[in-house]
Amino acid sequence: xxxxxxxxxxxxxxxxxxxxxxxxxxxxxxxxxxxxxxxxxxxxxxxxxxxxxxxxxxxxxxxxxxxxxxxxxxxxxxxxxxxxxxxxxxxxxxxxxxxxxxxxxxxxxxxxxxxxxxxxxxxxxxxxxxxxxxxxxxxxxxxxxxxxxxxxxxxxxxxxxxxxxxxxxxxxxxxxxxxxxxxxxxxxxxxxxxxxxxxxxxxxxxxxxxxxxxxxxxxxxxxxxxxxxxxxxxxxxxxxxxxxxxxxxxxxxxxxxxxxxxxxxxxxxxxxxxxxxxxxxxxxxxxxxxxxxxxxxxx
Amino acid sequence: xxxxxxxxxxxxxxxxxxxxxxxxxxxxxxxxxxxxxxxxxxxxxxxxxxxxxxxxxxxxxxxxxxxxxxxxxxxxxxxxxxxxxxxxxxxxxxxxxxxxxxxxxxxxxxxxxxxxxxxxxxxxxxxxxxxxxxxxxxxxxxxxxxxxxxxxxxxxxxxxxxxxxxxxxxxxxxxxxxxxxxxxxxxxxxxxxxxxxxxxxxxxxxxxxxxxxxxxxxxxxxxxxxxxxxxxxxxxxxxxxxxxxxxxxxxxxxxxxxxxxxxxxxxxxxxxxxxxxxxxxxxxxxxxxxxxxxxxxxxxxxxxxxxxxxxxxxxxxxxxxxxxxxxxxxxxxxxxxxxxxxxxxxxxxxxxxxxxxxxxxxxxxxxxxxxxxxxxxxxxxxxxxxxxxxxxxxxxxxxxxxxxxxxxxxxxxxxxxxxxxxxxxxxxxxxxxxxxx
Numbered sequence: 001x002x003x004x005x006x007x008x009x010x011x012x013x014x015x016x017x018x019x020x021x022x023x024x025x026x027x028x029x030x031x032x033x034x035x036x037x038x039x040x041x042x043x044x045x046x047x048x049x050x051x052x053x054x055x056x057x058x059x060x061x062x063x064x065x066x067x068x069x070x071x072x073x074x075x076x077x078x079x080x081x082x083x084x085x086x087x088x089x090x091x092x093x094x095x096x097x098x099x100x101x102x103x104x105x106x107x108x109x110x111x112x113x114x115x116x117x118x119x120x121x122x123x124x125x126x127x128x129x130x131x132x133x134x135x136x137x138x139x140x141x142x143x144x145x146x147x148x149x150x151x152x153x154x155x156x157x158x159x160x161x162x163x164x165x166x167x168x169x170x171x172x173x174x175x176x177x178x179x180x181x182x183x184x185x186x187x188x189x190x191x192x193x194x195x196x197x198x199x200x201x202x203x204x205x206x207x208x209x210x211x212x213x214x215x216x217x218x219x220x221x222x223x224x225x226x227x228x229x230x231x232x233x234x235x236x237x238x239x240x241x242x243x244x245x246x247x248x249x250x251x252x253x254x255x256x257x258x259x260x261x262x263x264x265x266x267x268x269x270x271x272x273x274x275x276x277x278x279x280x281x282x283x284x285x286x287x288x289x290x291x292x293x294x295x296x297x298x299x
Numbered sequence: 300x301x302x303x304x305x306x307x308x309x310x311x312x313x314x315x316x317x318x319x320x321x322x323x324x325x326x327x328x329x330x331x332x333x334x335x336x337x338x339x340x341x342x343x344x345x346x347x348x349x350x351x352x353x354x355x356x357x358x359x360x361x362x363x364x365x366x367x368x369x370x371x372x373x374x375x376x377x378x379x380x381x382x383x384x385x386x387x388x389x390x391x392x393x394x395x396x397x398x399x400x401x402x403x404x405x406x407x408x409x410x411x412x413x414x415x416x417x418x419x420x421x422x423x424x425x426x427x428x429x430x431x432x433x434x435x436x437x438x439x440x441x442x443x444x445x446x447x448x449x450x451x452x453x454x455x456x457x458x459x460x461x462x463x464x465x466x467x468x469x470x471x472x473x474x475x476x477x478x479x480x481x482x483x484x485x486x487x488x489x490x491x492x493x494x495x496x497x498x499x500x501x502x503x504x505x506x507x508x509x510x511x512x513x514x515x516x517x518x519x520x521x522x523x524x525x526x527x528x529x530x531x532x533x534x535x536x537x538x539x540x541x542x543x544x545x546x547x548x549x550x551x552x553x554x555x556x557x558x559x560x561x562x563x564x565x566x567x568x569x570x571x572x573x574x575x576x577x578x579x580x581x582x583x584x585x586x587x588x589x590x591x592x593x594x595x596x597x598x599x600x601x602x603x604x605x606x607x608x609x610x611x612x613x614x615x616x617x618x619x620x621x622x623x624x625x626x627x628x629x630x631x632x633x634x635x636x637x638x639x640x641x642x643x644x645x646x647x648x649x650x651x652x653x654x655x656x657x658x659x660x661x662x663x664x665x666x667x668x669x670x671x672x673x674x675x676x677x678x679x680x681x682x683x684x685x686x687x688x689x690x691x692x693x694x695x696x697x698x699x700x701x702x703x704x705x706x707x708x709x710x711x712x713x714x715x716x717x718x719x720x721x722x723x724x725x726x727x728x729x730x731x732x733x734x735x736x
Binding site for chain 2: 079080083086176177180181255258263264282290
């Protein structure tokens with residue numbers, strides 16, 4: 001979804017504007033991407049994310065290289081970890097299950113929180129607005145860049161996990177969690193689908209972070225608030241007494257991506273998750289728009 | 300800036316926030332309205348009498364179907380989720396620790412005990428008498444029981460462990476017999492009614508004294524039109540308020556089962572299809588070879604039939620089985636779970652809905668072990684006090700004792716080590732105990 005959305009955001013605004021402007025919009029998006037991905041901070045985040053599957057892979061390898069390769073940890077640990085030794089592809093799922101609750105959204109929170117507030121605190125925001133871009137388009141560009149980061153971050157985790165898994169463990173037919181068997185090729189397709197769903201699961205927090213980012217002129221404050229909100233929501237999601245509100249927390253159905261590994265795929269939670277992310281994107285995206293277009297830019 | 304200007308500007312700024320608020324409002328309205336709209340349609344179906352509906356159920360011969368089932372159980376017990384797994388292998392089962400194999404998490408018994416509390420999503424698939432599959436959907440994991448021909452597999456994807464029972468042909472056959480004809484196991488087994496009509500007569504006659512059976516309108520279940528069959532105890536003193544079974548109008552397959560307590564409130568058991576599909580499930584659904592490296596526990600042959608029959612059968616049947624005998628079965632199952640192996644001298648007092656089981660605890664005074672099954676016997680007085688605090692003290696002709704209550708089942712443990720259990724109110728329980736004394 002994120003990929004699908006990242007491109008159209010450019011495209012949607014585009015249809016009605018002249019060609020010259022369209023090129024210019026894409027140019028803004030491109031330069032935004034370049035700025036985002038050239039930052040040392042972004043690269044460090046991606047490196048940390050890439051490190052997780054490598055660490056998990058090595059840990060599982062060391063753990064099972066001893067006398068009992070079959071024992072699967074008795075069901076503890078992140079989802080799918082028991083199957084890794086038999087099929088390296090499962091490292092992709094395990095790595096995503098391990099990074100989705102915290103590492104991935106934290107990275108997204110940092111990037112999203114920095115989007116507007118970072119420019120403001122660096123004093124570059126007003127120069128961006130001096131160009132005839134319009135605040136709405138700038139905001140859309142920022143959001144598109146953040147969502148591209150969601151996708152890239154997820155794919156970095158998945159690709160590293162796949163490479164690590166292929167190096168350390170055998171690959172082959174995949175046994176779904178329903179106990180049926182699918183070929184390795186279809187397994188790869190599922191892995192890609194899962195990565196896309198995981199990226200789409202981050203759309204909500206990206207919008208939230210962007211909204212927070214429009215509230216303040218301090219990049220650090222925006223990042224800290226976003227990550228703080230993430231932690232708060234994760235904690236709320238664990239308290240059984242709050243089960244009435246939990247279905248509406250953006251992190252509640254994150255793990256539903258695992259439903260893609262059922263046979264047949266169980267769509268209910270997946271659809272609910274994507275719908276919820278869309279709702280968060282709509283609410284906080286429009287709130288960010290309301291705030292940003294009405295804000296006095298002083299820095 | 301003139302004050303007027305800044306005021307309009309301010310207002311214009313404020314109006315922008317209408318957009319996110321409107322989005323929230325629309326979303327809330329959608330979330331609130333859509334289920335209400337979906338519920339509103341009570342389909343128009345030709346009127347049926349209870350007799351005709353039971354005939355329809357009995358005639359139903361659904362060979363191929365698959366679907367998703369949601370089961371919510373609220374027995375008013377503390378959550379069994381973790382605890383059940385902890386005490387079943389040791390206390391509960393025939394396959395338990397006796398041969399030291401109780402540890403496998405793929406053992407159907409420990410897993411399916413978890414269904415006794417909370418909400419669970421299950422998937423079922425059936426293709427003829429030889430192939431069935433039941434899966435319990437967990438978060439990022441799944442537990443499947445697969446019956447294909449003469450093999451029964453259970454696979455726990457969370458721990459990558461499998462359980463295998465072979466030569467379960469008898470079990471399979473017995474199960475299928477029960478399943479096909481089997482809305483009412485008891486009648487079938489007593490070897491009787493040949494036609495659905497006879498069966499319906501039989502059911503109504505047998506239940507006439509104690510139970511009222513009626514058709515209570517229609518409903519939509521899993522997108523299908525269904526009749527609602529209401530089964531109600533006539534006897535006073537039962538904790539069962541009523542059992543509603545929604546029966547698919549086309550196929551006669553029971554789609555939803557709701558057990559409401561007499562005391563009102565949320566249903567004790569609510570099990571029903573959320574989606575159902577009567578086309579042939581993909582053949583690959585029933586194929587299972589354990590993944591490389593999976594730990595496989597072999598079930599003993601003589602044990603397998605019992606296991607595959609009782610355990611994997613029970614939950615699968617729950618939503619579709621029309622269980623008049625449910626309330627009677629229920630305490631039995633609870634007893635099996637809780638009481639462990641130490642039950643003896645089981646007597647049943649009374650009949651129908653208000654029947655009460657009487658049994659003796661091993662060793663006379665066993666109050667604290669009544670619940671846990673693995674009792675070591677000697678319990679510190681504090682614990683004893685605590686246990687007593689959980690129940691109500693009652694006195695009667697039988698002496699004195701403690702009543703432990705759940706929403707459905709009450710148990711009276713007397714001081715001389717007798718236990719009376721039944722799906723009846725406290726008063727009825729005391730009366731039964733008095734009468735028995």
